[in-house]
Amino acid sequence: MADFTGASSWRGLSQSSWRGLSQSSWRGLSQSRLSRRSLMAAMGVAGIGLTLEACGAGKEAAADKLNFYTWDTYIGETTLADFEKASGVRVSTSYFATNDELFAKLKAGNPGYDVIVPSNEFVTRMRLADMLLPLDMEKIPNFKNIAPEFRDADYDPAPRHSVPYTWLVIGIGYRKSRVNGTPDSWKWLYDSDLYKGRIALTSESADLIRLGAKYLGRSLNGVDAATVKQVEEMLIRQKPNIKTFHEDNGQDLLLAGDVDLVMETNGDIAQIAIEDPDIAFVVPREGSLLNADTLCIPKGAPRPDLAHRFIDFLLDAEVGRHIIETILYPTPNAAAKALMPESYRTNPIVFPAGTGMEASEWGAFEGPEATRRFEESITRVRAA
Amino acid sequence: MANELDWHRNKSGFAALLGPPLGWFLLFFAVPMAVVWAYSFGTNSGIADIEISGTFANYARALEPLYLGILGKSLAFAALATLICLIVAFPVALAISFAPPQLKTWLLIGVMLPFWTNLLIRTYALIAILRDEGLLNMALTSAFGWAGVGPLAIMNSNMAVMIGLVYVHLPFMVLPLYAALDRLDRSLIEAALDLGAGHVRAIFTIVVPLAVPGILSGLLLTFIPVLGSYLAPDLLGGPDSQMIANVIERQFKRANDWPFGAALAFLLMYLTLFGIAAQAMMQRKRPVD
Numbered sequence: 217m218a219d220f221t222g223a224s225s226w227r228g229l230s231q232s233s234w235r236g237l238s239q240s241s242w243r244g245l246s247q248s249r250l251s252r253r254s255l256m257a258a259m260g261v262a263g264i265g266l267t268l269e270a271c272g273a274g275k276e277a278a279a280d281k282l283n284f285y286t287w288d289t290y291i292g293e294t295t296l297a298d299f300e301k302a303s304g305v306r307v308s309t310s311y312f313a314t315n316d317e318l319f320a321k322l323k324a325g326n327p328g329y330d331v332i333v334p335s336n337e338f339v340t341r342m343r344l345a346d347m348l349l350p351l352d353m354e355k356i357p358n359f360k361n362i363a364p365e366f367r368d369a370d371y372d373p374a375p376r377h378s379v380p381y382t383w384l385v386i387g388i389g390y391r392k393s394r395v396n397g398t399p400d401s402w403k404w405l406y407d408s409d410l411y412k413g414r415i416a417l418t419s420e421s422a423d424l425i426r427l428g429a430k431y432l433g434r435s436l437n438g439v440d441a442a443t444v445k446q447v448e449e450m451l452i453r454q455k456p457n458i459k460t461f462h463e464d465n466g467q468d469l470l471l472a473g474d475v476d477l478v479m480e481t482n483g484d485i486a487q488i489a490i491e492d493p494d495i496a497f498v499v500p501r502e503g504s505l506l507n508a509d510t511l512c513i514p515k516g517a518p519r520p521d522l523a524h525r526f527i528d529f530l531l532d533a534e535v536g537r538h539i540i541e542t543i544l545y546p547t548p549n550a551a552a553k554a555l556m557p558e559s560y561r562t563n564p565i566v567f568p569a570g571t572g573m574e575a576s577e578w579g580a581f582e583g584p585e586a587t588r589r590f591e592e593s594i595t596r597v598r599a600a
Numbered sequence: 601m602a603n604e605l606d607w608h609r610n611k612s613g614f615a616a617l618l619g620p621p622l623g624w625f626l627l628f629f630a631v632p633m634a635v636v637w638a639y640s641f642g643t644n645s646g647i648a649d650i651e652i653s654g655t656f657a658n659y660a661r662a663l664e665p666l667y668l669g670i671l672g673k674s675l676a677f678a679a680l681a682t683l684i685c686l687i688v689a690f691p692v693a694l695a696i697s698f699a700p701p702q703l704k705t706w707l708l709i710g711v712m713l714p715f716w717t718n719l720l721i722r723t724y725a726l727i728a729i730l731r732d733e734g735l736l737n738m739a740l741t742s743a744f745g746w747a748g749v750g751p752l753a754i755m756n757s758n759m760a761v762m763i764g765l766v767y768v769h770l771p772f773m774v775l776p777l778y779a780a781l782d783r784l785d786r787s788l789i790e791a792a793l794d795l796g797a798g799h800v801r802a803i804f805t806i807v808v809p810l811a812v813p814g815i816l817s818g819l820l821l822t823f824i825p826v827l828g829s830y831l832a833p834d835l836l837g838g839p840d841s842q843m844i845a846n847v848i849e850r851q852f853k854r855a856n857d858w859p860f861g862a863a864l865a866f867l868l869m870y871l872t873l874f875g876i877a878a879q880a881m882m883q884r885k886r887p888v889d
Contacts (some may be wrong), residue, residue, distance in 0.1 A: 345646070413753070419834075421854060457837045460756040473733045474755060492707035584644055584856060591855035592666075598842040599670050 227325050284309045285329040292538040326516035332522040335506045336371040340379045340581035348377040349513040355524035358531035366548035378510035382545040385506050387499040389485035394476040402431035402500045412457040414476040419461035421594035430502050437580045448593045452600045483545035486565040497565040503575025522552050640862035658863035674844040678827040681765040685773040685822050693777035711774050723835050733753045756838040764832035773818040780814020
C-alpha cells in the first residue's frame with residue numbers, strides 16, 4: 217500500500233473513491249488487523265475524506281478548512297467531526313504510509329498541509345532541514361495532559377516543534393500455541409533456525425541494523441561500520457530461515473498464519489490480539505527501539521493559528537480517550553489514559569514492562585550518511 | 601484528395617492541432633524527466649537539498665557489482681516472465697482471432713477487464729489466493745487432502761513473484777499478438793493444410809513467422825514494465841526477491857538518496873531505449889509486405 221499511495225500525489229475525486237474501495241477490498245481479502253467495527257470506521261473516515269477533498273479542491277486559505285496529513289486509521293472514529301462541531305472548521309485528511317513519503321512530499325515545498333504527523337526521528341530531520349514551525353505553547357494549554365516523561369525529548373529540544381501523539385516500541389509479536397515459551401530475545405529472529413520459515417522481519421533497513429546491534433549488546437544509536445557489517449553477515453546467515461521482510465504488514469502475516477513470529481510494533485500487535493487471543497507480544501530482553509509519532513506544523517502551513525487549535529483539541533483528555541479507544545495505541549497523554557478502562561491501562565501489549573523495556577532506547581536521527589550505509593547493507597543482504 | 605489538409609499551406613491549423621499535445625508532453629514528461637536526469641549528476645548536500653554538481657559518482661556506484669548483480673537478476677526475471685507470457689498468450693490470442701465476431705468482443709473485454717481494477721487490489725487478491733492458509737491451499741487440501749497433498753508454500757517466494765508478474769502483464773502480450781494474428785491472411789493457413797501440413801506444423805511454419813512483428817512488440821511491451829515492477833516483489837516476494845525497481849524505490853524513499861536513485865533509474869532507461877532502438881532497426885530491415 218505504501219507504494220500506491222506514494223504514487224497518487226494528486227488526490228482527486230477518483231483516487232479518494234478508490235481509497236474507499238481499496239480499503240474494503242484488501243482489508244477483507246487479507247484478513248486485516250482491523251475488526252469489523254473499526255473497518256466500518258476506517259471506511260467512514262475514507263468517506264469523509266472523499267467529500268471533503270471533493271469540496272475543498274480550491275487552494276485558497278479559507279479559514280473554515282484545515283489540511284491534516286496523517287497515517288491511515290490513526291484517529292478516533294468521530295474526532296474530526298467533533299472538531300468541526302466544536303470549531304466550525306472542516307478537516308480535510310490525506311494519508312501517507314511512510315515517513316519517507318511525508319518527507320518527500322514536503323521536501324519540494326509545503327503543498328498546503330497545516331498539521332502533519334511525523335515520527336520522532338523525522339522531527340529531528342525536518343527541523344534540520346528547516347521544514348517545521350516552532351510551536352507557540354501558549355496556544356496549546358492541553359500540553360499539560362502529556363505525561364512528564366514525554367514532555368522533554370532529545371529528538372526535539374526547546375523550542376518545541378512537536379507534541380507527542382502516540383508512542384511505540386518494536387518487539388516480537390508471536391503465536392503462543394506455536395512458539396516454545398516466551399521468545400524474549402532477538403536471537404529467535406536474527407540468529408536461530410528454530411523457527412525456520414516462520415519468521416518475518418521488517419523491511420526498514422535502519423530498524424534491522426539497529427536492533428541487530430542491540431542483539432549484539434550494543435547501543436542502537438551511533439552504530440559503527442564494523443557493527444553494521446557484523447549485523448549484515450548475521451542477516452545473510454539467517455536469510456534462509458526468514459520467510460519475508462514485511463512492508464509494515466507484519467500483523468497481517470501473523471494473524472493470517474503465514475508466520476508465527478514477527479518483528480512489529482506493540483500498537484499493531486495490540487490491534488490483532490483483540491481478534492485472536494492466541495497472539496502475544498514481547499520486548500526482547502536485549503532492549504529495543506522506542507518511537508513516537510508527533511503532531512507538527514510544517515513551514516508554509518496556510519493556517520498556523522487553526523493548526524495550533526487543532527493540536528490543542530487532539531491533546532484534550534476526552535478527545536484523546538476517544539482516539540485511543542479507536543486506534544488502541546499507547547498514548548503519552550496521561551489525562552486521556554486515566555479515562556481509559558483498566559483493560560487498556562494494564563494491557564501488557566500496549567504498556568509492556570520489564571527488562572526489555574528498561575534496556576530500550578529512543579532512536580536518534582543518524583544523518584544521511586548512516587541512512588545510506590544501513591540501506592546499502594540491507595540491499596546487500598537481500599541480494600545475497 | 602480534396603478533403604486532405606495540406607500542412608504546408610495550413611500552418612496555423614497544424615500548430616493548433618500539434619500545440620496542446622506537444623505542450624503537455626514538454627511540461628509533464630520532458631521537463632520532469634530532465635529534472636530527474638539532472639539529479640543523476642547531483643550530490644546530496646545537507647538534509648533536503650541536491651546540488652547538481654555534474655558528478656559521475658552516482659553512475660559509478662550504480663555500476664558496482666552489487667547493483668549490476670541485482671540488475672542482472674531483474675533482467676533474468678523479466679525475461680522469464682516475458683517468455684511465460686508469450687507461451688501462455690499465443691494460444692489465447694490465436695483462439696480469440698479465430699472466434700466468431702460477437703464472441704471475439706467479449707473475449708477481448710475479458711482480457712482487458714483486469715486493467716479496470718487497480719494493480720494493488722489485484723496483487724492483494726493474489727496474496728489471498730497464494731498465502732499459506734489462502735484459497736489455493738484451502739482448495740487443495742479439501743480436494744486432495746486424503747491423498748496426502750499438503751499446503752504449498754508458494755507465498756513469499758520467487759515463484760509467487762513470477763506468478764504475480766505473469767498474471768499482471770499477460771494482457772500486454774495478448775493484445776499485440778491478437779492484433780497481428782487477426783490481420784493474418786487465412787487462405788495461407790488453408791493452403792498449408794490443403795498441402796498436407798498438420799495443424800502444429802501450419803502454426804509454426806505459417807502463423808508464427810507472419811506474427812513476428814506482433815511477437816516482437818508484445819515482447820517489448822511486456823518486458824519493459826516487468827523490468828520496472830516493484831509491487832509484486834515487495835508484496836509477494838520472499839527475503840531474496842528484490843528487483844532493481846525495489847532498490848530504486850528505496851533510494852527515493854527510505855534512503856533519501858535521490859541522485860543515486862535517479863542514476864539507477866536512468867541506467868534502466870538507457871537499457872530500455874537501447875532495446876527499443878534495436879527493435880526498430882530489426883523492423884526496418886524486415887521487408888514491408
